[in-house]
Amino acid sequence: MKPVHAHIAVVGTGAMGRGIAQIAAQAGSTVLLHDQQAAAMAAAQQSICEQWDKLVDKGRLDAAAAAACKTRLKTAASLQDLATCDLVVEAIVERLDVKAALFAELEGIVGASTVLASNTSSLSITAIAARLKSPQRVAGYHFFNPVPVMKVVEVIAGLKTDPAICTALCDYARQMGHTPVTAQDTPGFIVNHAGRGYGTEALRIAGEGVADYATIDRILRDQAGFKLGPFELMDLTALDVSHPVMESIYHQYYEEPRYRPSVITAQRLAGGVLGRKTGEGFYRYDKNVAQVAPEAPVPQVSEMPPVWVSTRATRRAELYQLLKDLGAKIETGPSPSAHALTLVAPLGFDVTTVAVVERLDPARTVGIDLLIEDAATKRRVLATNPATRADMRDAAHALFARDGKAVSVIRDSGGFITQRVVANIVNIAADICQQRICSPADLETAVVLGLGYPMGPLAMGNRYGPTNVLEVLVNLQTVYGDPRYRPSPWLRRRGAIGLSLLHEED
Numbered sequence: 001m002k003p004v005h006a007h008i009a010v011v012g013t014g015a016m017g018r019g020i021a022q023i024a025a026q027a028g029s030t031v032l033l034h035d036q037q038a039a040a041m042a043a044a045q046q047s048i049c050e051q052w053d054k055l056v057d058k059g060r061l062d063a064a065a066a067a068a069c070k071t072r073l074k075t076a077a078s079l080q081d082l083a084t085c086d087l088v089v090e091a092i093v094e095r096l097d098v099k100a101a102l103f104a105e106l107e108g109i110v111g112a113s114t115v116l117a118s119n120t121s122s123l124s125i126t127a128i129a130a131r132l133k134s135p136q137r138v139a140g141y142h143f144f145n146p147v148p149v150m151k152v153v154e155v156i157a158g159l160k161t162d163p164a165i166c167t168a169l170c171d172y173a174r175q176m177g178h179t180p181v182t183a184q185d186t187p188g189f190i191v192n193h194a195g196r197g198y199g200t201e202a203l204r205i206a207g208e209g210v211a212d213y214a215t216i217d218r219i220l221r222d223q224a225g226f227k228l229g230p231f232e233l234m235d236l237t238a239l240d241v242s243h244p245v246m247e248s249i250y251h252q253y254y255e256e257p258r259y260r261p262s263v264i265t266a267q268r269l270a271g272g273v274l275g276r277k278t279g280e281g282f283y284r285y286d287k288n289v290a291q292v293a294p295e296a297p298v299p300q301v302s303e304m305p306p307v308w309v310s311t312r313a314t315r316r317a318e319l320y321q322l323l324k325d326l327g328a329k330i331e332t333g334p335s336p337s338a339h340a341l342t343l344v345a346p347l348g349f350d351v352t353t354v355a356v357v358e359r360l361d362p363a364r365t366v367g368i369d370l371l372i373e374d375a376a377t378k379r380r381v382l383a384t385n386p387a388t389r390a391d392m393r394d395a396a397h398a399l400f401a402r403d404g405k406a407v408s409v410i411r412d413s414g415g416f417i418t419q420r421v422v423a424n425i426v427n428i429a430a431d432i433c434q435q436r437i438c439s440p441a442d443l444e445t446a447v448v449l450g451l452g453y454p455m456g457p458l459a460m461g462n463r464y465g466p467t468n469v470l471e472v473l474v475n476l477q478t479v480y481g482d483p484r485y486r487p488s489p490w491l492r493r494r495g496a497i498g499l500s501l502l503h504e505e506d
Helices: 015-026 038-057 063-072 096-107 125-129 163-175 196-207 213-222 230-237 239-252 263-270 316-325 351-357 390-400 417-434 440-451 457-464 466-480 489-497
Strands: 007-011 030-034 073-075 087-090 115-118 138-142 152-157 179-184 284-286 289-291 307-309 341-344 365-368 379-383 406-410
Touching: 007 015, 015 030, 015 038, 015 063, 015 087, 030 038, 038 063, 038 073, 063 073, 087 096, 096 115, 096 125, 115 125, 115 163, 125 138, 138 163, 152 163, 152 440, 163 179, 179 440, 196 213, 196 230, 196 239, 196 263, 196 417, 213 230, 213 379, 213 406, 213 417, 230 239, 239 263, 307 316, 341 351, 341 390, 351 365, 365 390, 379 390, 390 406, 417 440, 417 457, 417 466, 417 489, 440 457, 457 466, 466 489
Parallel strands: 007 030, 007 087, 030 073, 087 115, 115 138, 152 179, 307 341, 341 365, 379 406
Antiparallel strands: 138 152, 284 289, 365 379
């Protein structure tokens, strides 16, 4: 099949430029590599050819096909050599002035029908095109690193972009083996925008001293099913990449509280503690392996107290059955006895508030997170309040670990870790839909492929219940008095009428 764009150029030969050039040549296009540094161009060409050799060795690419790809990959000594290209993709430094200047220069070289595409991750396509005589030819074409592996690309229309250009770029993405998603020209587009609910909320949780980095990572992996915890992920991407994105989206949205960055990452960035590539981030690395302290052992409890469950507990019937399965002695009276371990299971509220409101003895009160049904998790999460006695904390820990499932005990805060992170992910996704930045279907695709979440954010909201997510957000807003937890109108409407978050509006 003839490629949509038969003769393209890639300007910038870093990791992103190399990846884009590789898959474009594999799709049948003739590809010109250009970089201001001749040595960088030559190194990029050699590196890409070596990648094809490795694919041949692994049986993933035919030797003849690899040879053909190599003949289609060429270098261009100057921008003037790009005059005959029908598509130019820039993958240079993430600076608006530099990208805009490059496109202004290219406009005087290439043909009138040549498409100019930017691989920017967060800069405005409209602003990049603003200086051009023909801004309608400019679009965003945002790939993810490593490009051959990350099979999604965001296609972004600027304010004046010709819709036909985006349609053709989507078709070309499919020819390159990628899944295109279309987005409006807004800060962070889809993936970097939707991703604000994960790391930023985890940083707030860590900043409050609720749990250490390793515990937060364990909980979000084992309870919510994320492949990497937020601090593992930030170490992988490196703070010199992730923190500027946090700041960029925050400022581009005029200090929207939902996207507020953290002083934790700002300080670490200033100190050069960036992650894996520097050998130290939120974890220390030895031969690229994170050094993580083992979890504390399960406490030994000689005599287990009886257990009383709050009448307002989330999933109360399920909690009762779990306690029976664990062999607990359960009290069923209207209030706990003087010796009972008291269990609460709030959504959004902290254990302290629940104990006060329900007139429970805080010294014997422990919370358990049941936003997600117990059978679907690999870890149980308990929370103490400042007055919880050590014997009651240890008894709860030992009880819920009886069947061998991992247990984490965290300090009290508004909402549990998974509740706060999941609610923020769903709420930001709902706000993306409210702004009509993209379709709900493209949002789900972009997040699963671009961020590797266990499911899309809207599917996550449906899975755990829109009304539950709303309750968490409303209660968090009450506890913190912070507008970052205000529910999106899009989410509130659907929660109020029981409509699926994946329902497409007319």
